Amino acid sequence: MFESLTQRLSGTIERLRGRGRLTEENIRESLREVRIALLEADVALPVVQALIERIKVRAVGQEVLKSLTPGQALIKVVRDEMTAVMGSQAADLNLNVPAPAVILMAGLQGAGKTTTVGKLAKHLKEKRKKKVMVVSADVYRPAAIEQLKTLAQQVDVLFFPSSADQKPEAIVKAAIDDAKKSFVDVLLVDTAGRTSIDEAMMAEIKALHAAVNPVETLFVVDSMTGQDAAVTAKHFGEALPLTGVVLTKTDGDARGGAALSVRYITQRPIKFIGVGEKPDGLDVFHPDRIASRILDMGDVLSLVEQVESQVDKDKAQKLAEKVAKGKKFDLNDMKDQLEQMQNMGGIHGLMDKLPGMGQIPDSVKNQVTGKEVPRMVAIINSMTRKERRNPGLLNGSRRARIAKGAGLTPADVNKLMKQYQQMEKMMSKLAGGGMKGLMRGMKGMMGARGGMPFR
Template identity: 75%
Template sequence: MFESLSQRLATTVNRLRGRGRLTDENIREALREVRIALLEADVALPVVQALIQRIKVRAVGQEVARSLSPGQALVKVVSDELTMVMGKANTELNLAQQPPAVVLMAGLQGAGKTTTVAKLARLLTERKKKKVMVVSCDVYRPAAIEQLRTLAEQVGVKFFPSEAGQDPVRIARDAVAAARREVVDVLLVDTAGRLHVDEAMMAEIKALHAAITPIETLFVVDSMTGQDAANTAKAFDEALPLTGVVLTKTDGDARGGAALSVRYVIGKPIKFLGAGEKTDALEPFHPDRLAQRILGMGDVLSLVEEVERKVDQDKAQKLAQKVMKGKRFDLNDMKDQLEQMGNMGGLAGLLDKLPGVSSLPDSVKSKVNDGEMKKMIAIINSMTGKERRHPDLLNGSRRARVARGSGTQPADVNRVLKQYMQMEKMMSKLGKGGSKGLLRQMRGAMKGMGGMGGLPPMR
């Protein structure tokens, strides 16, 4: 999400960074580019007009004109105003209530409500250590009830059973009573959706809300619907006292306008971003971090948090001890590293959070893809245990067999082994010279960074 917007804004602000001073013409030209970029990203027109006006007022004011680096100052103004439009700071769920804290999920059909319920249940269980129960009030789609049952088992939370044809209000009341009996901290209520806003749907969800008085009412919206997301949000906000928004499918080729529009149009905070189908693909929404990503500054804080949360600390510790003792880094270790990278969203997900990546040419970014990483894992999986421990055994005939077993070419196997040898050499340096040896090795590797999909040298 935001790729085209990010590229266009990054080009605009980069032209201003090095300017010794800004003229009215510079600023007018920059704001025109920003305006076009926002409209192309499907940001609602009232939002674009308000944002441009706020940037303009600050840009021609004292804080930019008298700055030692006016180009940089204008970049900061744009970043600050994008952050303000999206809501200043992250707004957490309010669960300060006598258990169970009831969270009602509302939205159109296909927005991803059921999947989001499972993702939120997992997040609350793993990160907040809450005891969670889920229930489906979508009595019109038996498949939705079954889907939530399956997802609840996957994420390890309680599931309150319901059936097609039951009264949704009765289901919700019974679920609240059951959650109270079983001393559940949070009850997540999935509701029925429609293909479009209609009176019957709104009447039903109003009745549900009145019956269970949830502490949080979250509007789940598909970010790929662009301006329509803001219009739908407005309709739901008029019918229900919404407390927040969850943007789904943010990993698609969406232009990103929903994130910038919804908060401004309904005045309710975006609380979470959903990306992908996996149950761990839900993250708290941080407006300041997203504004930095839009401007090509990366999101290092989120990257660090993700590494701390998703890297297997035991495996990392064992590998460090193994290397420091002078034992050889083998292909099993390399496979572990690749799989952990995949757990963090793959190469594409990591790159998206690194500063400056948005300005790289598409020809470079296209070479960095998770397909190659999966291919490498498949190649290592096709080796015997002995070959993984002792890569020197892999002669020509063995490499040909591994290629056949993994559905790849011998040249692909050779590339994996070449990358393995580079990693093994780096780990060997660490074992011999400690952290200083590793740093020297990394500096040397960075000078000619050609192996990772053709990324340019780091400066």
């Protein structure tokens, strides 16, 4: 997300960063570039005008021109104002009500509502430790009820059955009664996709909302529709008392216009952003972290949280103890590390959270396809147990056999072994307590000579 916007803005920002002195003229010139970048990212025009005006007022005032480091001061102003436009801080769900807290999900057809219900159920169960039930009031799409049932089984939450011959209000009222008996904390209600111009369908969801009185009404919208996402959310907000927005399919949205437009136009907070199809692909929306990512400053806090929640701590502890005792780092250990990286979205999933990615040429970034880690794991899986424990055994004929078993080439096996040797060197330096040596080793690994491991 935001790739094209980040690329445009990071060049402008980099030119300002080293300036010892800024004038009103070069601030205006820079803001002109920022304006073009925002418009190209499909940010709604009123949002662009308001954002540029707010930055300009602060930039040509005392805050920037009188600063000892005006370039950096201007970057801070741009970041602060972008954060303010997107809502300043993360907006939490209001679950402080008598159980069950009913959350109604509304949105257009194809926006990803049902998938989002499954993701939100998993988030509430695992992160908020809530007992969750889901129910489908979509009586128009036959597969919707079955899809939600499958998702409920996947994320291990309660599912309340419904059928296409029932009325949506009756379904949800029965689900609420059952949730009370089952001591459920949160009931998530999936609804049929509808457009704001479909008067009959809008009347139906208004009646459903009035009947069940949900504590949260979330509008689910596809971020790839750009500023149209904000316009659609505004229309829905005029018909329903929305409490927040969920942006879906953000991994397919290189522009990011929706994220910058929705909050300003609807005056409703973005509460979550959805990534991919997997049940764990839902993140709390942090405006400050998103602004940092747009300006190519990375999102280290989210990266740390991701590592803490998804890394197998027992395996990490065992590896640390093994290395501390001076035992050799082998290919089984490397496979564990690769699988944990894959759980966090692979190399591609981590890239946009790292600072400075906007400065890396497209030719290098395009080499990252998402297939790198699975290919490396496939190569290790083609080895015998003895070969994994003793990588020194891997002569030419063994490497050819392994490549054939993985459906790759001997050159791919050689690349993996080069990566392994670099990791093994780093681990041996860590075992010796040489942090400086370890940092040098990491720098060498990330250097241009090795490039990306697989294409």
